[in-house]
Amino acid sequence: MNNNYKHISVVLADTQFLTNEALHSILSPQCKAFCTVSTKAGLEQHLQKENISLIITDYVLFDFDSINDLGELKKKHPATETVILTNSITHVKIKELNDVGIRNIILKTDDLAELFHAINTALKGKKYYSPDVLDILMKKDAPGEDISTLTASEIEIVRLIASGLSTKEIAVKKHNSFHTVMTHRKNIFRKLGVSSSPELLMYAIKAGLIDNIEYHI
Numbered sequence: 001m002n003n004n005y006k007h008i009s010v011v012l013a014d015t016q017f018l019t020n021e022a023l024h025s026i027l028s029p030q031c032k033a034f035c036t037v038s039t040k041a042g043l044e045q046h047l048q049k050e051n052i053s054l055i056i057t058d059y060v061l062f063d064f065d066s067i068n069d070l071g072e073l074k075k076k077h078p079a080t081e082t083v084i085l086t087n088s089i090t091h092v093k094i095k096e097l098n099d100v101g102i103r104n105i106i107l108k109t110d111d112l113a114e115l116f117h118a119i120n121t122a123l124k125g126k127k128y129y130s131p132d133v134l135d136i137l138m139k140k141d142a143p144g145e146d147i148s149t150l151t152a153s154e155i156e157i158v159r160l161i162a163s164g165l166s167t168k169e170i171a172v173k174k175h176n177s178f179h180t181v182m183t184h185r186k187n188i189f190r191k192l193g194v195s196s197s198p199e200l201l202m203y204a205i206k207a208g209l210i211d212n213i214e215y216h217i
Contacts, residue, residue, distance in 0.1 A: 003116055008053035009033040013043050013062050023056065039063045052080050054122060060088040060202050071100030081122040088203060090193040094137050103127035149191050155209065157184050162201050162210045
């Protein structure tokens with residue numbers, strides 16, 4: 001795809017190896033400069049020393065304590081635009097990101113055209129949500145969009161998942177059937193808008209539901 005990025009510098013803030021490799025392969029040849037960082041300190045160092053045009057980040061999996069960290073970066077570096085590239089997004093989180101000035105969001109399941117569209121729109125200082133993100137945003141009455149919607153039993157299951165127990169082991173511990181625990185897991189994933197156990201646990205850590213030391217996956 002023909003995009004003129006030779007004048008921009010991009011920082012990718014993500015901890016997933018395959019995401020980093022894929023985006024490096026796609027964007028590095030087209031940009032003036034392209035680098036990846038795995039910590040918030042590393043990101044801030046690049047922002048202070050270089051004229052960074054764009055940050056691409058998965059706010060859930062990266063080294064952010066909360067969405068407020070993104071807001072602080074936006075205040076310190078208003079000329080640097082941000083594109084959120086994630087698989088964990090809810091209506092509530094879209095609103096929180098919007099409130100701190102982050103208004104370009106796409107999913108990791110979106111196609112390459114959506115990535116370029118988001119980048120191009122962000123560099124113009126405009127808002128862009130991919131169609132799948134818009135679908136999430138429009139479902140305002142969807143049941144459960146944050147951690148507070150979990151039942152006590154579901155919260156217990158999140159903590160047991162964090163302790164490293166399998167679904168079968170959780171069923172034995174709670175004296176439930178395997179099917180019951182699996183149903184709870186599916187409901188938890190649906191409520192929080194996550195698609196894997198690591199995403200669930202990172203979400204739970206950021207929400208204060210579990211501590212980092214509880215994370216065994």
